[in-house]
Amino acid sequence: MNRHDLQKQMINEALKHGFTDCEVFYLGGESFEVLLMEGEVSNYENSSEGGVSFRGTYEGRTGYAFSERLEEESIDFLLTAAKENAMLMSEEEREELFGGEQYPELKGYFPELEQVCVEKRIQLAKRMEEAALNGAENIASLDYCVLGIAKREVAIVNSLGLDISYTKNFASGYVSAIARNGEETKTGSAFWKGRDWADFDPEETGRRAARRGAGLLGAGTVDSGTYAAVLDGKAMTSLLSSFSGIFFAENVQKGFSLLKDRLGEQIAASCVTLRDDALLEGGYASVPFDSEGVAGKNKAVIENGCLKTLLYNRKSAKKDGMGSTGNGFKAGLTSPVKTACTNFFIQKGENTLEEILQQMGNGLYITDFMGLHAGTNAVSGDFSLSAEGFLAENGKITKPVEQITIAGNFYTLLSDILAVGADLYFAASGKGSPSVLVKEMTAAGK
């Protein structure tokens, strides 16, 4: 059944069955992925999928249910389950639907991206693989070499007359190289993500991965102690991602963040400006509207160190007497509307990486954190993470470092940032940061 017809029919049925209002959220997509191993296609994937999530008000309460079975027979299941689920919710938690507003123009869908034939795509992946294998001495093999295209469609139809949709697509390449010297093994990875195949330089991506891996060979540990540290864009982005939840109003309201009553206060060093920009041109997480149909916005979360706003969905905004910031997102069909970031990044500063390393003098240059899902405490801000990178002496990188842990606290770290680089990095998620210089961090080594 056509998704739009199904959405319409479901709403009609729901209203007949006692729901006073309701919404059908559709999420669908298509993707293609090719994985290479030793010059050969080792895995190839092609998919199309779609599903609906229903939410509606029944006896003054909101109930949810979802189905990936897009057939008329699913309607009955969805309505019955949503009713039962609604009855467990309290009336105060009722979610109000949104009738819509003006939406920004945002070009997200690039059909030309999908018109490149399969053979050409495989060729690009092969070039990236070859460049990675030959990109540095000591590259023994590749861990992964993947090329893909993903298309995503979101469509919201509700009983208040909202009927909106958008489609976006991206192509991406990812390669991870294994560098080996005797018994020592290191991996280095790199990716590209974009809207135009002409922007993709498979050789450059492959070489970047190879150099990142090979550069870490010969690593040793450091003495345990306190060090000044430069976190490169990738490392800082991974920390920022792990702790992004502290900026969500719903977490603050529930006591899962320490930013309660801090609005307008200095919570970071004055060189730090953190933005959440749904409209960023070419941004990986740009969207015209969120999962509640609220238009995307560009806002400063931290401006010159001062906390300007939290990130709101419609429910948390109502609790604080604010407007939604357009950050009400469903993580997938199964998830209710929660809060999520769009393009969430620390604005770039003016210094080059070399200048920042000079400013630090002696310390650690951290290029990667591992184990972020386990070594971080999202509530207290504490983290203790396995890290790798380089030792810097007199402002110059001297030798690679491994088998160390870096411990600290994210809230403290924000205030301890001494300088922000001009080298803004974005992860595929749309989160990003330039390199930052941090006053001190605790390292455990030998």
Place this chain on the structure above:
Amino acid sequence: MLSKNVVENTLSAALGTGADFAEIYMEQSKRNTLSVVNGRVEAVQSGLDYGAGIRLFFQNKAIYGFTNDTSEKNLIRIAREAAAAARGDRVYPLQGWQKMNLACMNPIRRMPDEVEKKKKAEMLFLASAAAKNYSPLITQTRTGCLDVVKDVFITNTDGLWAEERRVRSRFTVEAIASSAMEKQSGHLGPGGSLGFELYDQIDVEEKAREAARIAVTMLGAKPCPAGRMPVVIDNGFGGVIFHEACGHSLEATAVARNASVFAEKMGQQIASSLVTAIDDGTIPNGWGSAAMDDEGTPTQRNVLIENGILRTYLVDKLNGRRMGAIPTGSSRRESYRFAPTSRMTNTFIDKGQSTTAEMIGNTDFGLYAKQMGGGSVDPATGSFNFAVLEGYMIRGGKIAEPVRGATLIGKGMEVLMKIDMVGDNLARAQGMCGSISGSIPTDVGQPMIRVKEMTVGGRG
């Protein structure tokens, strides 16, 4: 789930392009989740996951496609499109099917989807109250219950025709203790291939109090000192050390690509002779148990390491072809969205001889990791890291003050070789393991073990 006719036409379309093997995996999962935050229902969700995946082999090359439109027309289209990426040199004939008889490994007494949600909510209220009332320091509680009834159908061109219903239930509780500037949390998540009878086997209030106890203890704890020291890791979830440090590197996914530190180490000593490690997908009602894996091979008990010697890898069909090894019933996937690959099921270090008293008593100074958090590993380098949720210092052979924020890091084989005591109190605990074929339920486990020396990270 599919008629013979649809299967035959789809698989024929796949073979028509020269694939030497084709498989259809189809599932319908009915899932219910309920979560209670601070004593109030926060979310209730019900739904159907539904779809099919088609996999083709051209010798050692695999092609995968998936969809939720399972009409015959669309399945054939997916098979043809998938096959467009490769060409075989001859067309293999399609054979008949033999319906597989699977032993029932996980008898279910009470189907969870037939239990009223109100009843589940009431149980969560009890648990929330138990955590909250444990101490005035407990400021937040989160409890949840999850149940899934997953119907799986697998058929392939080797004549396999198999169906299995997999039922799983899990209870989760998290308690947060707060002081003026500080928050610490404790959490537990027991579960199994069980129906609602899970709740006859566990006391949710006791689990809630235990989570609260961890949070309160850690709130008062000082930061863990950093450095190299002996580490005693407790039983149960402590087994995550083996899961991360060794288990992932024994998966054929990594071994076949020569991206594992344990590649080409078969028959060699890779761990202390005190270590015997097992992956067993047949444990009755185990969280990671099933009658067959996700490509239709019956699960089995695999002795991975025997007295320190590497005995087997975890092998799936595709990597088995690449390595010349026989599949071990270890091929798993989160759903039809993922091509299956070798993964762990219920993995544990087998019990040894030492008692808890001996292990703590013989440690002059070190860390006692009582509750482990999660962790991760790079199979290519064997480097792992994991968090200690509840830790204490050991001083003069006695458990001393609690410490927080500890991380354990190291390399798999180094740590396995340094295990110098293995306890007699084997226990298993439940986790979700994420890797290239998605997030799947796995058990970790071990008795208490001591590692002679490890790098401990912390802020103290």
